[in-house]
Amino acid sequence: MFGTPAGPASGRPVLVVVAHGSRDPRHAATVHALLRRVRALRPGLRVEAGFLDFNTPSVSRVLERLDAEGVRDAVALPLLLTRAFHAKSDIPAVLHEARARLPRLSVRQADVLGPSSLLTQALERRLYEAGLRPGDKGSTGVVLASAGSSDPEAIAVIAHVAREWRRTGWCAVRPAFASASLPRTEDAVRELRADGVRRVAVAPYVIAPGRLPDRIAQGAHASGADVLADVLGPAPELARLLVRRYEAARATRQVAALSA
Structure with missing residues (x-):
């Protein structure tokens, strides 16, 4: 199921949030709850979830569907708090393979979420809720x-x-x-x-x-x-951070295009 409809002429890259995936059904449910909050923050932005393992749709499948719809620009945002193996190896490999198969679709990998003061604010929110x-x-x-x-x-x-x-x-x-x-x-x-x-x-x-x-x-x-405390989950601070990372990746793309 795809999120906010947007055609290839929408002017903004599609945000593809790349989650690890889990056999635990709470994982995917939490990811989708977080993405609903992101969509509420940016109603005109198309936001999709792709999973590295266990859950569907896979990242590759999401990118294939976007390409088939005529989307030409996407930002892949790792739903990760640190730059460890998944951010350095797994996700770049998946995106490299997708770029080779889908040359019309431009995909930029955004930075991981942490560190950020928004994350510590979310941690404190969960502690106060507890x-x-x-x-x-x-x-x-x-x-x-x-x-x-x-x-x-x-x-x-x-x-x-x-x-x-x-x-x-x-x-x-x-x-x-x-x-x-x-x-x-x-x-x-x-x-x-x-x-x-x-x-x-x-x-x-x-x-x-x-x-x-x-x-x-x-x-x-x-x-x-x-x-x-509870896990960070769909904390509003986390949703704001996803938007911030997306906008930073989008701005970098625009600067690169202007200097080309």
Whole structure:
């Protein structure tokens, strides 16, 4: 099912949001809820979802349909928080293959979502929805729990996000990972307790539910965290960030066209 109708003469590239995909049905449902919010922010923009694995339509299938409709310009936006393997390898490979088969369709890959102050605003939104108040920041330590990666750049970005977020007033912010890297969520919670932090909250730095977010939640419960926030999901800040990344990719394309 395609989103907002738009013909090839609409003047704006189609936004193709590239999601990882999951066997967990909550994943695709969350992606589509987020895209509905993006469409509400930009009613004239055509927004489509394509998945790398497990769910349909695939990214290739979305691009094929756009080409068949006469669309000539698209922005592929990775629904990813860091530049790890999928952003550096999987998505470029899929787009390269599509460009070779669909030479009339121009596709530019946008930047990943993080880091961004909009993401930390969304994290705080989820923590407040889970029961914290703004006045609790100074006495609360936060575990910034991400899915995890073996990519050093991605791990460094998570550490950077934790340091910068700590400077906004939290008692402490510790990174943690559900896979590939250490510490695990439960270990980070216990480390904060050992440091004398009175209240510990876990903020999942993930977009949609699934196996790894469930692992984060299990670690939070097992270690007795006081607060467990929901995943970022269709947070309004995340929708605004998608629009921002799309507009940046579109502007880069326009500059390149003018200088050609």
